[in-house]
Amino acid sequence: MDTTQNLETEYNDKKCWGIVASIDVYHCDPHLISDKEEIRKFVIALVDHIKMVRYGEPMIERFAEGALEGCSALQFIETSSVTMHFDEGENRAFVDIFSCKYFDYKEAENFCREYLKGNESKSVYILRH
16 A cells, blocks of 8 residues: 555555645746646646536636745635746746545646646645544
């Protein structure tokens, strides 16, 4: 049994209420993390990939100033939400997924890295119970 299967078993055995994954992707394609339409496509593709159901349209805004200026996105899903923040200065993406329905956080990390054309990523998770 691999680690993600062990995690899913633990999730079910503990009757967890949800799982949170925080995913960092480095050296992303600058266009994919700065263009609102590309971000919208990414949000939709990620939610589909982790087999969740979107609730409404993604909210995507560009705000802040100086080195902190960039896009952020929020997508409600039927089981909670996905939030994203993009650092254009360092070409980084920060994705947080919270769901009451189990998902494979490592698979989500791999998808984010590949979609955003990053060359490095890391992730952590928390089981909520």
